[in-house]
Amino acid sequence: MILWNRIDYPGKEWCQLRQAAGKNILEGIVLLAYAGKPCHMEYVIQCDLSWQTRRVSITGQIGRKAIFCSLSANSKRQWRLNGKQVPSVEGSVDVDLGFSSSTNLLPIKRFRLGIGEQAEVTAAWVEFPSMRVKPLTQVYLRSKANVYHYESVGGKFQRELIVNENGFVTSYPGLWELEAAL
Numbered sequence: 029m030i031l032w033n034r035i036d037y038p039g040k041e042w043c044q045l046r047q048a049a050g051k052n053i054l055e056g057i058v059l060l061a062y063a064g065k066p067c068h069m070e071y072v073i074q075c076d077l078s079w080q081t082r083r084v085s086i087t088g089q090i091g092r093k094a095i096f097c098s099l100s101a102n103s104k105r106q107w108r109l110n111g112k113q114v115p116s117v118e119g120s121v122d123v124d125l126g127f128s129s130s131t132n133l134l135p136i137k138r139f140r141l142g143i144g145e146q147a148e149v150t151a152a153w154v155e156f157p158s159m160r161v162k163p164l165t166q167v168y169l170r171s172k173a174n175v176y177h178y179e180s181v182g183g184k185f186q187r188e189l190i191v192n193e194n195g196f197v198t199s200y201p202g203l204w205e206l207e208a209a210l
Contacts, residue, residue, distance in 0.1 A: 070088055166180045
């Protein structure tokens with residue numbers, strides 16, 4: 029379990045990782061004050077044992093707007109959003125929740141990079157606050173035992189992510205900082 033504090037605007041995120049019935053399950057609750065609106069999102073991400081995202085459920089509210097997203101990916105990496113195919117993210121292995129720090133855990137766990145190794149992946153990115161699903165190419169370079177250099181948007185967005193022994197980000201400069209962990 030982990031609790032983060034949002035840095036750029038008021039917010040908290042609680043998340044836990046567990047295994048059940050041959051699945052890795054990441055679930056959390058995010059509370060934010062975004063653009064003067066109270067926001068509440070709950071998510072459940074189900075991955076197979078090789079850390080490939082299979083199902084995602086997001087519910088909540090952004091201000092008065094109710095949110096419900098159901099994403100799924102089959103073995104051919106074809107994605108559906110609320111039952112409709114999303115060809116733009118076909119081939120994506122991970123989901124990336126734009127309102128959360130938790131989903132960096134997924135490629136970190138799957139790649140198991142050694143120090144100095146890097147990997148590139150395209151994620152099905154759930155953009156916040158629009159909640160649109162788009163492809164997002166990401167690069168992870170493990171520079172130290174607990175540090176990953178992260179890039180997206182063709183290198184325009186870069187951060188040095190500090191992680192704990194479980195792979196959870198504990199410092200996401202400018203966005204999230206660890207408050208407590210078990």
